[in-house]
Amino acid sequence: MLVVDDQELQRYGFRMLLESLPETEAVGEAAHGAAAVRMAAELRPDVVLMDIRMPGMDGIEATRRIVASGGRSRVLVLTTFDLDEYAHSALRAGASGFLLKDARPAELLAGIRAVAQGDAVIAPALTRRLLQEFTDQLRPRRTTDSAEDPRLSQLTDREREILIAVGKGWTNGEIAARFVLSESTVKTHVGRVLAKIGARDRIQAVIFAYDLGLV
Amino acid sequence: MLVVDDQELQRYGFRMLLESLPETEAVGEAAHGAAAVRMAAELRPDVVLMDIRMPGMDGIEATRRIVASGGRSRVLVLTTFDLDEYAHSALRAGASGFLLKDARPAELLAGIRAVAQGDAVIAPALTRRLLQEFTDQLRPRRTTDSAEDPRLSQLTDREREILIAVGKGWTNGEIAARFVLSESTVKTHVGRVLAKIGARDRIQAVIFAYDLGLV
């Protein structure tokens, strides 16, 4: 276990909390990122409690280096700020968790245990946003983009469906089969889609659909 | 608060746990998805505790409908299985949380509180995988993919150039003009590219190029 924070009082608080746990062995301390990276390499702690805002190398960069070093250490970022930017950066840097310092001790301890076991934890307030983004990426974008690109908003619902099908690489015949239409109808729809979005052929429609994230 | 589970004993357990909370008011119960959807519409509970495996309409579908109905109800999925499939489906269906039934009561309660407040919770064991996928999606694809996809490495330099040109939506004639080739030659190259990457037509080649980040 390694506690990284530039404020001594804060380190002291964590230390007290951690030493109350039966399973926690030694606790190392570091006051800034560079020291954290060095001590993580020496002590090889299971878990590193990492503050973000620190003079010199910040917690994000320190996390990146510790994770990149390939050791078994897992980093749990603890910060007073619930800013999205920080959380994102921390998670991209390879942190196994992101909690707020104002979490109750029980939550904090549960989080530490989870990270020690190889799981991950994220503060509930952040989980919602993360989930939001995640599902946004999974599900096809909706009305938001339609407003962004005037060409898309010209399309009727049916035409939009057809465009997405074209974007998936389906032939007119396949689209006809899946939508239970005649191929003529599909051709008509595709033709109108091409005209409206200003595409020369369905290939440019595919590119258009990809660029707008429809597929 | 609405508890949805096909096992009466399980519902009883949750009920006992929930009624011990000061902030919890009434608790409704449903034994299958259809009843859950109906009761959610009537009772308008803050939180719905949803089991996945149930006879008839399962928890995923019930979640989808409750969320789609636009009410204020938030769904916390509770299941004995930590299978990725379930979790993904549940989250895509719009669930605000996904916890395992074997979580300790304190975690469960914390999860319910978080969801009631509009936050989201995910079981630590799942968070790790979700994070993994999330960060995988965030980072841009680069040269690594060339090595990753064996189909790309089969292409000669010329064929790769052609593939990229196809991905830009150029016709054979345009490619011929820009590369100062005959259209026949372009056709030959395109044909070989399609064969090597296993594409039916140039449209699927375009999609292939996009998916690999070539364009």
Place this chain on the structure above:
DNA sequence: CCGAGGGTGGTACCGCGGTACCACCCTCGG
């Protein structure tokens, strides 16, 4: 020196894609 493989070019042929029309039905708002 020779063979393999990549790059180029050609011919012949078919089919799907795309355009240009037209027509009919349904729904909905003026």
Place this chain on the structure above:
DNA sequence: CCGAGGGTGGTACCGCGGTACCACCCTCGG
């Protein structure tokens, strides 16, 4: 009630895309 617009379906026609061949040249390694 009627007209507009969306959805559907059809015919006719052309051209590009794709396949199946074949051929020739160049480079490079055995």
